[in-house]
Amino acid sequence: MMLRTSLLGYPRIGEKREWKKALESHWAGDTSSEELHAEMKRIRLSHLQKQKDAGVEWIPVGDFTYYDHILDTATMFGFIPERFDYEGGQVPLDTYFAMARGNKEIHAAEMTKWYNTNYHYIVPEIENTTPSLTENYLLNAYKEAKEELDIEGKPVIIGPYSFLKLAKHYKHSDFPELLENLTKVYSQLFTELADEGVQWVQVDEPSLVTTIPEEDITLVSKTYETLNKEVPQLNLLLQTYFDAVSHYEKVSQLPVAGLGLDFVHDEGKNLHAIQSQGFPKDKVLGAGIIDGRNIWKAKMKDKLVLLKEIQKVVENDDQIWLQPSASLLHTPVTVKNEPDLDETLIQALSFADEKMIEISTLQKLAANEASADSIELQENEQIFADLKAKGWRQEEPDRTAFKEVSRTLPYEERRKEQLEKWQLPTLPTTTIGSFPQTRDVRRLRARFKKGELSNLEYQAAIKSHIETWIKHQEEIGLDVLVHGEFERNDMVEFFGERLDGFAFTKNAWVQSYGSRGVKPPIIYGDVRFKAPMTVEETLYAQSLTDKPVKGMLTGPVTILNWSFERDDLPKQQVAFQIAEAIKEEVSALEDAGIEMIQIDEPALREGLPLKREDWQTYLDWAVHAFRLSSSHVKNTTQIHTHMCYSEFQDIISAISALDADVISIETSRSQGDILETFEDNVYDKGIGLGVYDIHSPRVPSEDEMLHVIDRALSVLPADLFWVNPDCGLKTRNEEETIAALKEMVSAAQKARNKVTS
């Protein structure tokens, strides 16, 4: 008997972002759909081959996508909103991409955060549609792996319960009926798979780790009973991840052949559940032991101890599948393309390809009953000893308990001083920070990195972009300007590159949404401020205009959540270190005369634990970190913050507790749902509700935006309201940006006339 190995999903993007390049050249019209399909197939097969070569036994298929796996499932089930004029049959590629990205005429489907990660999925829109199977892409993926590479794949799909939980635009009361209808289509899908000889299907149900009501468990039971009745010959592995499964007792009794649990991000709760309540003798346990979300090598000794505990409960090794705690979608592809990192650090890192090997190593170590003095274990221990010896991680005072910090005056009082100082019109207009990161701008940075430009030449070129955009902003008539963030590759990576304690990589990309990626910096040591990071560009911008220029920083919680974090310190302790560093940057800006400063915290909401019972602890330290970085300023200094892609309803009091003078938040993609949040006057500080969606190339009309402003003003006082886009404009082109902002400024002007007349 031997432990088995399995993966839950593999990154799509490719070692050198081949996937992104293939998609973007097709969208640019440079390649035909046939060429795109051929390149996608090449990439897909090469990923399967890598997994096979690494010795993974249960290789996932169907996790590969042309944009997003949830969009794939939605289109497969025919959930295609009417506005896309879909006429049945196989969904055309153009329709698929239009749903993802929008086009000149039709707005895209909403996009939102995937649980507590920095990945974004396309939200399925359920418009009374009765699902139907338009095409079985899992079957195609299974057949392809078998025929081309002789791989007995394990199709992967989001489960019916989580799919509906992730979807929108249906009545809550319709949930049971929709789930029942959807289950019928899953049955059809699974029957086709079983008929083809598929042995195992991984059915992801990550929503089962969130806080869910008891009655939902009854619905989940009914769903899986139906599936078991309809397709008894197929083995379903019900996969959970990102936290401990809720209602373990009932979930473990569902009629499925296997249950996958995350033993890394569960605070020991899953292990405790199987130990105290047992694990069904007839089921496979998908044991998520290797961290699928972080990039540190596993401490094999600890992993073997954990595995031993699991083996005490599940006695038959054949019934234990060693696997990462989650899909490897959230890790970069390989450490091998990072030659510039410190050797000691490289040794301690493990990305997707290295994690596959770790799974096999663990399998071998466990089979050999590895003794403490085995060479592999000793080598593994040495990696962490070397890391410690570097002195990057000093002993820190325990700062898990903290004392509140506050601004000198409460908001109502400092607001008077700020009104006096800033003299802004009613409904002031501004933007969120970034302006188009055009090919020219990116090329400029790439050339500078390669050494083709001197520092002076580079600085001069950045300044010329700043100058151009200060002129544009003045011509457009915006009230509060920004410098445009042209010197930044990414809002987190940029700061990571300039602070102590962070390492940054060359190729360690992770998919953020669609073809867009991020390169999260690695926090490996104590974070410290080194020198001012943003003062020069901001001051230069301010020197060109009489209008106020907002300084632009990324907040401590976002820097932490969008970096790969240390796993040897409590998260909050690292957040406070970053907060102290940002505090110094805030002071540097203030000392230089920049007294309107935005500290972005778009990741604050996404970092919220998946279980409600854990929220308050997180919010307490997250709010504290923000206040630590921003509370020390003068009364007249106006602190802004910004958040996007979030559902704020539940955390509005924490958002208020940040005590920022102005917040700008995303609203347009959620079609104004957020407005309900403000109906009860729960927010009493400056607020800008994004009036248009920056993710679409569509230029919104003045009328559309006026409508959004009017609706917002029906629940928010005009003297607190700001007019701005949803988020930064870095992904848009210049023409679209200028056109949209002009419309926005005239919409604000009209709204202003109405409220002041």
Ligand SMILES: CN1c2c(nc(N)[nH]c2=O)NC[C@@H]1CNc1ccc(C(=O)N[C@@H](CCC(=O)N[C@@H](CCC(=O)N[C@@H](CCC(=O)O)C(=O)O)C(=O)O)C(=O)O)cc1
């Ligand atoms: C606000 N968002 C962010 C999130 N997370 C972050 N860490 N940062 C964010 O801003 N999460 C939520 C959202 C997600 N939104 C986005 C939006 C846009 C992107 C994006 O555009 N990503 C780019 C990469 C950006 C970057 O780092 N660029 C670098 C490197 C550029 C590059 O590829 N250079 C080429 C050469 C260029 C040329 O010659 O043309 C190369 O090196 O080969 C830079 O600009 O310097 C993307 O393209 O995916 C991400 C998340």
Ligand SMILES: N[C@@H](CCS)C(=O)O
């Ligand atoms: N200041 C950043 C915020 C993105 S969330 C930008 O404008 O891109």
Ligand SMILES: [Zn+2]
């Ligand atoms: Zn944003």
